[in-house]
Amino acid sequence: MVIKIHQTVSTKEAFNYNEKKVEKKHAHFFISQNTLTIEPFVHTRAHRLEQLLHLENNNQRCKNKCFHVSVNPTNEELETLTKQGLKTEIDAFMKYMGYGHQPYFVYEHSDLKRTHYHIVSTRINAQSGKKINDSTEKRKVSQFITELQQRYELGQSRTKLDKVQLIPTIKSANLHEGIQQVFKILNKSNITGKQEYLDILRAFNLEIYQSKRGLSVLIKDQDGQTLRHPITLSSFKEQPNLFNSKAQQPNMQLQQELKLKTEQILKGLNKSYRFYTNKELREAFIKHNFLPYKITKNGNLNVYSPLDKTVVDAQFLFKKNTMRLQEFTLSNDQFYRIVREFTNQQLLVHDNVFEALVDKEQSIFNTSENRKIVLKELNLEACEGYKQVASQLNSKEQKIIIEAVQSHLEYMGTKAIEKIHSASVSYRKIQEGRLWDKVNHQFLIELLNYQDWNSHKSKYQRKKNSLKRRRGRRF
16 A cells, blocks of 8 residues: 655645546546535535635645645555445544544546545644644654554465465466465365365365375366376375364454455346356456355355455355356346347337237236236347347257346336336226327336436436536536
């Protein structure tokens, strides 16, 4: 972690530097404290700057009034702290430096390969009007960084782990050392028994093998294929503690933090993919320094954090969030392209798309308690997006995609019915033909919002803000 105090004479200059970065979309607002309004970033640039200059105008004699700091965490440190944790630590830093009562603004910059943050405040004390003592700032910054690194163990054990490739392969620079490092990490972890140890070891592509000469270590790929000749276990100085009688007790706070990270990774997968394989699942977790593994006892998935030397009790999260785990991949972009093409084709053929798709005999939507929308069997053969995907899949996998599209459209139809029902008190008195028209209109709106809203949202929001300003209303 590097925290640097910039020698910027003018507060206005430092402030405008960061604000211009935001306007160019090279930065965005992160947090603020002790400002006149709870959300100063919804107001104008002049409104924010005035809060700092107003204090400085009370002390005309003082020079070097600007307090401009950059906070530069590494990617690993940022992952450890999390953005919410960084907000807390920035607030703690400002209090530590004597700026706990000062108004300040923090900007997150992303114009470099790494994310970093700028803090802009003033050295003119908001309470006394005098200059805050800056003679020991460098020493205090150094002390704060040291204490921060100790609290979060930044730059210590994690850096050492990165020096050795955690998942050994036959291409590893020092294969023997890499395997030895895995044993050391697992032996210090909260592993509860032999089978759990072997399950996690298998996630590292390693397997203990009993041969005529004794125990050996096999290196395998994810398909179970052996990649090279066995290495005798006796050649390793530290042996795997398969019974792990000295297993560490899990830290409950750490467990909660790692569970939250696990859930975020799984949600990220579901956001990117409609269906994904174990390969995508594994790669997503390895990217965040986690390792998913399969429990032999019950077949469930769980996760291990090598950097924290911790088994995370995440079986429930995997069951809840891996409903889309299949033997083939389909991104959400591909999926929504199929839905979009299919519905657009229906619009060209039918005046009322919803009525054409719905199976009226099986559908129930006149009562709110047992509302149920069932579609007719879908024919996606005319969709280019579907044909491109289906050409590489077997009939079972093709059926899964068709059922997913049908389920999505049924969900959109149910939402349309609920919107019409909640908006109209005389819902049941609407003539059937008029009802179908209303529902069809709402059904198409739901599809448009779900598929294209994100791409149009920022443009729509800018237009809305412009209209609000013209009318002189605060937004």
